[in-house]
Amino acid sequence: MNKTYQVVLFFAISTLSSCGAYFNQPFNNDPARPGEKSTNSHLLTSLPPANDPVEVAVYNFSDQTGQYKAVENGSTFSTAVTQGATTILIKALEDSGWFIPIERENLSNLSTERNIIRNTKQEYIKNLNPNEPPLPALLYAGLILEGGIISYDTNILTGGIGARYFGLGGSAKYRQDRITVYLRAVSTNTGEILKTVYVSKTILSQGLDGSFFRFVKFQRLLEAETGITQNEPVQLAVQDAIEKAVRDLILEGVKDRLWAAQGGREVNQQLVDNYVAEKKAEEDMGLYDRLLIEDVPENNLSFSGGLSLMDGDYSNKEPGYFARIGYQKRLFPNLSIGGNLNYISLDNGRQFKGEFAGVDINARFNFLPKDDFAPFVYGGPGFLMELGNPDLATDEENLESNFFKFQYGGGLRYLFNSRLGAQIFAEHNLITNDKLDNFVHGKRDDHYFNFGLGLNIYF
Template identity: 70%
Template sequence: MNKIYKIAAVCSLMYLYSCGTYFNQPFSASQSRTGEFTKSTRGLLDLPPATEPVEVAVYNFSDQTGQYKAVENGSTFSTAVTQGGTTMLIKALEDSGWFIPIERENLSNLSTERNIIRNTKQEYIKNLNPNEPPLPPLLYAGLIIEGGIISYDTNIVTGGIGARYFGLGGSAKYRQDRITVYLRAVSTSNGEILKTVYVSKTILSQALDGSFFRFVKFQRLLEAETGITQNEPVQLAVKDAIEKAVRDLILEGVKDRYWSAQGGIEVNQKLVDSYDEEKRIDENTGLYERLFVERPYKESFSFSGGLALIDGDYEINRPSYLGRIGYQRKLTSHLNWGGALSLFKLDNGEAFTSNFATLDLNAQIDLLPNDNFGPYIFAGPGVGLELGNPKLSNDMENLSTNFLKIQYGGGLNYFISEKLGLKVFAEHNILFNDKLDNLVNGKRDDYYFNFGIGLNYFFGTTGNNNSQTQSK
C-alpha cells in the first residue's frame, strides 16, 4: 500500500511541476493593470521611425463574421469576437509611429462638439474679445484604413490523450480556433486601393486533469482530482492579428515606395528583405502550422547504416551490421523510383552465419512531400547473393548462394536543407524459398528485417514545382 501512495505522490508532483498556471490560481481579486503585449506588439513597436507619418482615417473595422459565442446547452446573444476592432486598429496605428490616426468612428460627436464651441464663441466670447481666432479646421486624411474581422472558425483541431491504471490516471485535451482579419489602405485622392493584407491567428485552449481513485481499506475510499484549463483570450488574438496586419501594411508600403523609413534606401531594403523572408515562410505554412517547402532537385544519393536481423528456422537470431548506398529519382511530387546496393550479415549463432549482398529496386511514395518532416513507404523486387563461405554446423551443407526476394517498408524523412536530409527506415524482406539459413524446415519461407538510419544528398536539374504548389 505504501508503494501505491509513493507512486501517487510522485505522479502528482510531476503533474503540478509541469503546470506553472497551477501555482498562479486567482484566489483573490487583482488590481487593474496595463494591457498585455502580444507576440506582434514588439514587432510593431520595433519598426524604425517613418520619414513623415501619414494621416489616416478609420471609419469602421468591425466584426463581419456575424457569429455568436458557442455554448453546449441553450443559446447566447454574446458575440464570438470583440466588437471593438476599430479601437484596437486605431491603437495599433498610433503605436506604430508611421500613421497619425484621425477620429472618424464617432465623427458626429466631434462635429456636434465643434458646433457647440463655435456657437459659444459667437454668442459670448466674441463680444468680449473681437480678436478671438476662429476654430481651426479638421485634419483630413490621405488614407482610409478599411477592413474587418472576416472569419472565426472553431474547433479546427481538437485532440487529447489520457491513461488510467489501478485508479490512478490523467488526461490532456486541446482545441484550436482560428480568427482572420483583412486590412486595406485606400487613397482618398482617387479611391485607389493601394494595398490589402490578410492575417490569421490561431487560438489555443488546453485542459489538463489528473485523478486518483482507490480503496485503501475495507469501506474506506480515497479519491482526489485536480485540473487546469487555459483558454487564450479571443480579444488578445484579435489584437495580435490587427497589429500584425498593420505591420505588414507598413512594410508592403515601404516595398512599393508609398512611404519610407528614416535612414533612406539602406534601412528600407533591410526591412523589405526581412519581410520577404518572413512572408515566404508564412505563405509556405499550411493551415495546421505545417511548413510546405518546394523540392527543386529531382535526384538523390543515400548512404545508410544499421542492423540486419534474420527470421528463419533457428531459435537464435542475432542482429548484425547493414551498409547501404542508394540512388533515387523523382517522378512526381509523391512518387519516386530508385535502387539500392546493400551489404549485411545474417547471424543465427553457432548454427549459421554468412555475409550477403543484395540489389533492390523500389517505388517510393512520399506521403507528405512538401513537409520538412514526413513519412514514406516503399516496395519492390530484389536479388541477393551470398558472399564467401558461410559458417555452418558440421552436419549441414550449403543449399543456395543466390535468391530472389521482394521487400517493403517505411520510414521518416527530415530535410536539413534543400540538399541534405536524414532518414530512418524499417524494411521487411520476403524470400521465395526456405534455403536462406541452409535449413529447410516447416511450411514458411525465410525472411529477414533491415533497420537503418541514413543521409540523403539531393542534386540534379530543377524540376517543375506546379504540382507541389497546387498541393498546398
C-alpha cells in the same frame, strides 16, 4: 501497491501536472493595470521611425464573422470576437509611429462638437473680441484603412491523452481556434487599393485534470480530483493579429516605396530583406504549423547504411551491417518508384556468416510529400547474390548463391531544404526459400531485417 503510497503518488502527480493552478491561484481581487502586450507589440514598436508619418483614417474595422459564442446548453447573444476592433487598430497605428490616426469612427460626434465651438466663437467674436481666430480646419487623410475580422473558426485542431489504472488517472486536452484579419490601404486621391495584408492567429485552449477513486478499506471510499483549464483571451488574439497586420502593411509599403524609414536607403533595404525572409518562412508553414517545402525536385539519390539482423534457422543472432545507394523518381505527389544497390553482411555467429550484394525495386508512398517531416512506406521485389563462399557450410546440396526476395518497410523523412534531406527506416526482407543460411529447417523461409539511416539528395 500500498494504499498510502497510491494516495501520495496521486497528489504528487496532480500537483506537478497542474502546477499552474497551485502556484498561481487567484485568491484576491486584483487592481486595474495597464493592458497586456501581445506577441507582436514589441515587433511593431521596435520598427525604426518613419521618415514622414502618414495621416490615416479608419471609419470602421468590424467583426464580419457574424459568429456568437458557443455554449453547451441554451443560446447566447454574446459575439465570438470583440466588437471594438476599430479601437484596437487605431491604437496599433498610433503605437507604430508611422501613422497619424484621424478620428472618423465617430465623426458625427466630432462634427457636433465643432459646431458648438464654432457657434460659441461667433457669438464671442460679435460681442467681445472681433480678433478671435476662427476654428482650424480638420485634418484630411491621405489613406483610408479598411478591412475587418473576416473569419473565426472553432475547433480546427482538437486532441488529448489520458490514462486510468486502479482508480488513479489523469488526462490532458487541447483545442485550437483560428481568427483571420484582412487590412487594406486605400488612396484617398485616386481610390486605388495600394496594399492588402492577410494575417491569421490561432487561439489555444487547454485543460489538465487528475482524479483518484479507490476503496481504501471496507465501506471507506477515497475520492479526489484536481484540474486546471487555460484559455487564451480572444481579445488579445485579435490585438496580436491586428498589430501584425499593421506591421506587415508598413513593411509592404517600404518594399513598394510608398513610404520610408529614417536612416536612408540602407536602413530601408535591411527592413525589406528581413521582412521578405520572415514572410517566406511564414508562407512555408501550413495550416497546422507544418513546415511545407515547395519545389522539391522529382529525382532523389540516397546514401544509406545501418544494421542488419538475420532471422533464419539458427537461434544465435548477431548484428551485421549493410550499405546502400538508391535512386527514386517521383511519379505523383505521393508516389515514387526507384531501385537500390545493396551490400549486406548477415551473421549468425559461429553457425553462419555471409556477405551479399543485392538489387531492390520499390514503390514508395509518401504520406505528406510537402512537409519537412513526414512518414513513408515502401515495398517491392529484390534479388540477392552471395559474395564468396559461406562459412561453415553444413550441407553442400543446400548451397545456393542467388536468392529472390520481397521487401517492405517504412520510416521517417526530414527535409533540411528543397535539395537535401535525411531519413531513418526499418525494413523486412522475405527470402523465397529457406536456404539463405545454408540450412533448411522448419516450415518458415529465411528472412532478415535492416535498420538504417540515410542522406537524400534531390535534383
